[in-house]
Amino acid sequence: MTELTPLPPSIESLTPEWLTAALRSGGALPEGSVTAFGHEIIGEGIGFIGTVARLKLQYSGAGPEAPATAIAKLPSEDPGSRMVGVAFGLYEREVRFYSDLAGDCGLPAPKPYFSHYDAGAGQAAIILEDLTGGAFGDQVAGASWPRPNSRSMRSAPSTRGGGRARSSPGTPGSPPASRPSASPSN
Template sequence: MPPARVFALSSAPFIVASGVRGGLGIRGPVGDGKAWPARGDHPRMPPLEGAPMSNLLIPMTTEDFTPEWVTAALRSNGTLGDGSVTAVEATPVGEGAGFLGSLARLTLTYEGTGADAPATVVAKFPALVEVNRGLAVQYQVYQREARFFNEIKSTITAMPTPEAYYADVEEATGNGVILLEDLDGKLRVGDQLAGASAREAEQLMTQIADLHATWWGRAEEDTISWVPAFDGPVWAMTAQTLPSLWPTYQEERSHLLPPGMADIIERTWEGLIWLGQQLSRGPMTLVHGDYRMDNMFFPPSEGDPITIIDWQLMSRGRGPYDVAYFMSQSIDVELRREHERALVKRYHDGLLAGGVRDYSFDDCFEDYRLACLWCVMYPVAMGGGMAHNERAVQIAAEVSKRSFNTILDLDSVSVLPS
């Protein structure tokens, strides 16, 4: 099997990329230059609830997905039974330089297996560049998604997610691997450039409200108490990192800044820690963290549930964060202006239907305004050095327009303390 290319995976708290659409790419490794622990026979993380019981090493390249490794992984939870994988063909999903990880489609050949074994799976595994891999571990990217599938996925009823055939994290290194259901050809992937329609946005508000209602006020329960909160150390690193990208954005994308926006962004940098604290006021819930069109797969029939992928930025915080992230970046400006209040109301109605109490619509909308300001970090990160292919540049420009106009329309900067 020829060596695989490296390809985009997904986001960090300041990077937005898409595996299915090729990602945003970067200009090179970033970080403090420290070497990350080399691959080896590290101690295993204690088995998580529902986790496969295995001593498998974490694959670091596509060549590590040998027939023997995939056989053991699929047998660990009964997916394969007594059959064996005899051949694995790995092909990249998406294009561009990998940043926080790698994504490959594995086409499997079996011997003696039943008809239920998957013909293909999608493998998510660590970035090949050590510095990038270290950054992903620092932000607990691999841990968050693996533990989501092993511990949290079963609690979510109204938001379909891909089936995970295997998910594991190595305690000593923080590296992780997931074998996921391949959705290619089954569902239509969303397009962040095109944006959501009003009908799609309505359904997505209903689905995210159901997730938030399920975990509303339960953020300290053992099942999710380990998930990073917006006022915790993982997200605090964001406030230290993002301002360094702002000068490049100003130099290369100043034409995207409406009058007064530069001052708003600089005030936001100064207030990021405070904003994180506000987003972590109780009652907190579980938030997806990367709720955008490129992470959504749409069914053939309108109205059927929309499948949501990429849980690497899953966090604990105020529910309207996900609403703000989606509305300020995945909906056309004019469409948002026309439907904004109704969509936030639909979300709030979904919370009430899910049993949430003592949370008024006015409070919900105020949290939404505040979260829209926090989310300005994403277009600045994209335009400030995280985008170098054509689609990435287009997304950076479109998300900048959407985010900046949302903040200006809502006067979100007024939420900051004077």
């Protein structure tokens, strides 16, 4: 079996053998193997400090449960962005979210097929279920509350009063507080 470490440092360094081992480790590919794949970089230029690509997978001997596509997330190849991601623990946090929390957090999240962080190398690799049809938010510009016509907002369960997460106006994740009028009261 192909070793999963060292982790691939770029989308171009992914191999069919590595993808087979990664998908198998997460239960997405119980039989068969990846024989070839193509990729399309997605989410480029909107605040990411990593590389995100949609993989189009081809198999030999795989069952119908094998995903036709998957999302690969790897740290940025840009040294400055990578340094920020490692220094602030962003890559490790994302890996831990998918491996430890995503299935139980009560929010819709793609199924992780593989997620691993190598602290010594400052390297991470995440392979996720492809939720085609969704849209990327802009991590730099942010979003307004509530976001009209947002698929993610309509599908996310409410946490207000449900015992999971509570927030008050002005805290992250809550709607903005009403503000008094700035006009004079005379």
